[in-house]
Amino acid sequence: MKSKSKCIIGGAAAGLAMMAAVVGINVLPGGTGTSSDETVRQAFSSDSLRRLDDKLLAVQELELASKEEFQYFVSTTKIKGNSLADLTGSSEPEAKETETTAAEKETKETEGESSTSGKAAEEDTKKEDARSEKEKMFDQLALADPSKAEPYLNMRAVPDTSGEVLGRLYPGDGGTVLEQQGGWTRMKSGSVEGWVFSDCLLYGEDALKASEENNFGQMVAAVNSEASMNIRQKKSVTSTIIDMALPGQVYPVAEVTEDWIGIQYNENTIGYLSAPYVTVRFDLGYAESMEAIRKAEEAQRQKAAAEAARQEEAAKQQTQATAPPQTQPSTQTPSQPVINGNQQTALNYTQAAPVSLTPEQRTLMAAVVQTEAGSRACEGQLAVANVILNRLRSGIWGGTLEGVLYAPYQFTCVSNGAVAEALATGISAASYNAVDQACAGVNNIDDYMYFCSQRKAQPGLYVKYILVNGNCFYKKR
Numbered sequence: 001m002k003s004k005s006k007c008i009i010g011g012a013a014a015g016l017a018m019m020a021a022v023v024g025i026n027v028l029p030g031g032t033g034t035s036s037d038e039t040v041r042q043a044f045s046s047d048s049l050r051r052l053d054d055k056l057l058a059v060q061e062l063e064l065a066s067k068e069e070f071q072y073f074v075s076t077t078k079i080k081g082n083s084l085a086d087l088t089g090s091s092e093p094e095a096k097e098t099e100t101t102a103a104e105k106e107t108k109e110t111e112g113e114s115s116t117s118g119k120a121a122e123e124d125t126k127k128e129d130a131r132s133e134k135e136k137m138f139d140q141l142a143l144a145d146p147s148k149a150e151p152y153l154n155m156r157a158v159p160d161t162s163g164e165v166l167g168r169l170y171p172g173d174g175g176t177v178l179e180q181q182g183g184w185t186r187m188k189s190g191s192v193e194g195w196v197f198s199d200c201l202l203y204g205e206d207a208l209k210a211s212e213e214n215n216f217g218q219m220v221a222a223v224n225s226e227a228s229m230n231i232r233q234k235k236s237v238t239s240t241i242i243d244m245a246l247p248g249q250v251y252p253v254a255e256v257t258e259d260w261i262g263i264q265y266n267e268n269t270i271g272y273l274s275a276p277y278v279t280v281r282f283d284l285g286y287a288e289s290m291e292a293i294r295k296a297e298e299a300q301r302q303k304a305a306a307e308a309a310r311q312e313e314a315a316k317q318q319t320q321a322t323a324p325p326q327t328q329p330s331t332q333t334p335s336q337p338v339i340n341g342n343q344q345t346a347l348n349y350t351q352a353a354p355v356s357l358t359p360e361q362r363t364l365m366a367a368v369v370q371t372e373a374g375s376r377a378c379e380g381q382l383a384v385a386n387v388i389l390n391r392l393r394s395g396i397w398g399g400t401l402e403g404v405l406y407a408p409y410q411f412t413c414v415s416n417g418a419v420a421e422a423l424a425t426g427i428s429a430a431s432y433n434a435v436d437q438a439c440a441g442v443n444n445i446d447d448y449m450y451f452c453s454q455r456k457a458q459p460g461l462y463v464k465y466i467l468v469n470g471n472c473f474y475k476k477r
Helices: 002-022 036-043 046-054 056-060 065-076 084-088 093-130 133-140 204-213 290-321 359-373 378-394 401-405 418-425 429-439
Strands: 141-144 153-156 165-169 174-181 184-189 192-197 201-203 218-223 229-232 241-245 250-256 260-266 269-274 278-283 450-453 462-468 471-476
Touching (some): 133 204, 165 290, 359 418, 359 429, 378 429, 378 462
Antiparallel strands (some): 141 174, 153 165, 184 192, 218 250
16 A cells, blocks of 8 residues: 555656746756655745645646646645645745635636536536437438428439429439528438429428438337347347348337437337447438439330220220121230330239228228329229228227227328318219229239338338339238
């Protein structure tokens, strides 16, 4: 213990020498065999100590190890106060004590202010930690305002309406804000980076509120480990292993803690992944580049041409089937539905249980089909109609068609006024036909109850899925 005290006291002497150098006092080294405290005493004249003592508070504010060593030295040698003059037994003890008392008072006041500031900073940190990961992510995001972005917003190369259009943001699509200038916002959304008119975007809390009210996007957990990792039943390394998650696999987030991320493993099961190996993010829909749009439009033209050819062939066969008896009947089998110009192989037509609707329900359902898939071919409209009936059969959204269609955050066309507009302006025969076929039991998507635009599909989140006329129909995990 003695050796430790000598070491620290020696350090205090060195520290005092360092502080003395800071305030401009020359320290002379002690003679051979002189103890550390005696070296300090001999090194300072009374005048030097007075000048150093005047500047003690300033020295103490420096981040020097000698400060702590000096305090230890004072306590172990039983010297009164914090004044350096006490080391020499100055002839002006009262003056020094008065100066020291003032310095101590000022130091305590400074420490009090620092403590108050520290508490405020700690409170701010707690408030920040209390904010959800989703809220924090929206600090840097902008969202295409669903009330102003219909049918889409242009993303331009420069902040001007004459600028080249690089891509489109659809209602609910979002991206990271890069900068703002003259009423325009430059943002990055997916692979597209460009300028969007600021008044048509929502930011921060407004964007978060709109995303929750309209069910835009979702929190997801992406596996960032290089190898497969365990999905556990509970938040413990000893818990039962449900399955293995592959690198890059993405799941909807159910819960976030410091050590574990709860994921929606399937419709009825929550599993847990070790947090250090998972990246949590909020995924919104992304902008579509003009190159992708042009390719999609060309594909749509090809599909429309193929559909027209199919319908023409079907009409010819119908004519042959109803020809007079003397006419040789056609031996050709009716053609199958055509997807992307090829004979249909992805779709599997099955017979489901028929459903009866009132005339009013039939019209309402046709309006939803038209607003959700009116621009799609007949297979696409039939698929949307079957999603509605599959939900009705499941009972999850209630036992009535109206309960299914008006369920919160499900069919946005009902809440944003699009269905009301379709009912007012008229519904196409194709949409009515899709409803009638689905009610008769013609099913082309099995028991799937969810769908989204093909460009927003995330196959890693689905147990099974099928692409029909630009939409992705799927079964959740």
